[in-house]
Amino acid sequence: MNTPISEDDLHAHADGQLAPxxxxxxxxxxxxxxxxxxxxxxxxxxxxxxxxxxDAVLDEPVPARLLxxxxxxxxxxxxxxxxVAWLMLGGVTGxxxxxxxxxxxxxxxxxxxxxxxQAAIAHAVFVPEVxxxxxxxxxxxxxxxxxxSKRLGSELKPPQLExxxxxxxxxxLLPGDSKKGVAQFMYENAARDRLTLYVQPDAPTADxxxxxxxxxxxxxxxxWVDGRFGYALSGSTGRDDMLRLATLVYRxxxx
Amino acid sequence: xxxxxxxxAEIPRLRRYARALTGRADxxxxxxxxxxxxxxxxxxxxxRERELRPWLFSIMHNLHVDALRRSHPVVFCxxxxxxxxxxxxxxxxxxxxxxxxRSLALLPLEQREVLLLVGLEELSYAEVAxxxxxxxxxVMSRLARARARLREILAGAAVPVLKxxxx
Numbered sequence: 359m360n361t362p363i364s365e366d367d368l369h370a371h372a373d374g375q376l377a378p379x380x381x382x383x384x385x386x387x388x389x390x391x392x393x394x395x396x397x398x399x400x401x402x403x404x405x406x407x408x409x410x411x412x413d414a415v416l417d418e419p420v421p422a423r424l425l426x427x428x429x430x431x432x433x434x435x436x437x438x439x440x441x442v443a444w445l446m447l448g449g450v451t452g453x454x455x456x457x458x459x460x461x462x463x464x465x466x467x468x469x470x471x472x473x474x475x476q477a478a479i480a481h482a483v484f485v486p487e488v489x490x491x492x493x494x495x496x497x498x499x500x501x502x503x504x505x506x507s508k509r510l511g512s513e514l515k516p517p518q519l520e521x522x523x524x525x526x527x528x529x530x531l532l533p534g535d536s537k538k539g540v541a542q543f544m545y546e547n548a549a550r551d552r553l554t555l556y557v558q559p560d561a562p563t564a565d566x567x568x569x570x571x572x573x574x575x576x577x578x579x580x581x582w583v584d585g586r587f588g589y590a591l592s593g594s595t596g597r598d599d600m601l602r603l604a605t606l607v608y609r610x611x612x613x
Numbered sequence: 614x615x616x617x618x619x620x621x622a623e624i625p626r627l628r629r630y631a632r633a634l635t636g637r638a639d640x641x642x643x644x645x646x647x648x649x650x651x652x653x654x655x656x657x658x659x660x661r662e663r664e665l666r667p668w669l670f671s672i673m674h675n676l677h678v679d680a681l682r683r684s685h686p687v688v689f690c691x692x693x694x695x696x697x698x699x700x701x702x703x704x705x706x707x708x709x710x711x712x713x714x715r716s717l718a719l720l721p722l723e724q725r726e727v728l729l730l731v732g733l734e735e736l737s738y739a740e741v742a743x744x745x746x747x748x749x750x751x752v753m754s755r756l757a758r759a760r761a762r763l764r765e766i767l768a769g770a771a772v773p774v775l776k777x778x779x780x
Contacts, residue, residue, distance in 0.1 A: 366753050369760075373731055375738060401760050404767075405732035408633065411713050412733060415629040424624055424646055426617060426653055 363387045368394060372401040474581045477556035477590030478574030480532055480542050485552045492528030492544050502529050506541045510559040512586055516543045517555070517610040522603055523547040536560055553593040555607060561588030569604060571597070580604035584611050616656055620649060623669055626734065631673065633729050636718050644680075648673040667736060671744040674726065681722065716766040724759035727752055 363384055370376045371384045388395045484491055494502040499516075507514045509531055516526050524545035534540035541557040561583045572579045578600040581590035589611070591604045627648060631641035651672050717725055723745075730741045731752075738756075742749045 365757060369753065369756055370738070373735075373738075400764055401732075404728075404760060404763055407713055408729065408733040412629050412633045415632050416625045418625075418628070420621075420624050420628070421642060424628075424642060424649060425621060426649055 368398055369401070372398045372405075473556070473558060473561070473588050473590050474570070474572035474579040474592075475574055476534075476540075476558075477554070477581065477592050478572070478577045478579050480540075480556055481554045481577055481579075481592035482575065484530070484542065484544065485554060491552070493530035495528040496526040498528075499526070506531060506557075510538050510541055510557065510587075512559060514541060514557060514587075517607045519545050519553070519603065519606060522606055524553055524603070527552075532556075534558055551593065551595050553591060553595075553603060556590040556592065558588040558590075560586060569601070569608070571601075573597075582608060584608065587611075617653075619665055620652055620669070623666055624649070626666065627669060627673060630670065630729060630734055633714075633717060633733055634673075634677065634725065636714050644673060644677055647676050651676065664740065666734075667740045667744045670730065670734070670736070671746070674745055678722075712767060716763060719766050720759055720762055724755050724762060727755040728759035728763065731756055 367376065367380065367384050368388075371381065371388075376384060388398065494505065496502070503515060506529060516529065519526070524547045527544045527546050529541055529543040532540045532542055536559065538559045540559075543555045543557070545553040545555070569580050569582050572581065577592050577594055578597050579590050579592045580600055581588065582604075583589070589607065591600065591607055593600050593603065624645065627645045628641060631644045631648075632638060635641045635644060648669060652669055655672070717729075720728065726745060727741060730736045730744060731738070736744065738749060738752050742752050745752070747755075
């Protein structure tokens, strides 16, 4: 016994959304109802016309402005988790390797190579933050400078990058290899590109001076040692641009 | 595939739907851009058991409706109240196509959305109901009205009365 064919059935038939058994029943019914058959055909023709009209859009190249930046993605979740794992691992290792052993095991070069990685992780964690990118804002710059200088055990001043269009947003204290912690300053330009400067106290003396470059998960990092501090500047505006900015930072600290 | 890649893969579909929905290429891409931004912001709230595409369409629907509420230069009469005289005109296919965008614009938004999600995007009725947050029965009644109305408009007879409100 067939249930009567409803108008909903006809629509579902036109759209191919009927179960096979019902489909057969509707087909049979339409064979003897030419008026409804014409209606269903007309609906199908509407859908076909929509495809003819708009399917060309599918083949158009996607405008660049529509492509989301890599940093805005949820890989950020993975990064955040990785950063936490990294920091925990650092803490655990630090606990077991206290004292002189640390000095023996931590070759300067190895420690140096972890600087860009840690800087890039800290960059990836905090740069996408909308509400809390920094712990202390640039509006309290005096407090920020005094606080971080005290914690890092040496006078510290965030470089001015306004000549390059970047304004200081503020900074935060992060856990580091030593009890002193690590400072992170964040900058932003009018295009909302963000830079972070990662400052590590008691940096090991590396062989030779000058910049080193690392690319960590799409983040360009220039790093160097200057005096007691290791610096790492991270950003995503391209290697050349980052080199220009790193030079600007370096020159200010070099004075 | 990462979340970003999955969303990026949907951009052509979002652009096609937005183009058909708004009838304007620039406005459509603005809507797509807003949709992508919102989707990436709300990524954490996306329930994995939900299909990505209907979720993105639902974000687009909400943004579009919000935008129209903020600025509604055109007020549509209730489609069912309009006088319609059905005249079948012989039309060439090209003319039909040229008229299709204009005809779509003459459909009330709620009918146009259902018609496009079913006919162009080929979502299931259940997906359309979730996308637009309406009961399945409403999907069917809007679909039926949209199809009947589009037929009448394309037949060259029905032109809804538009009231343009100057801002």
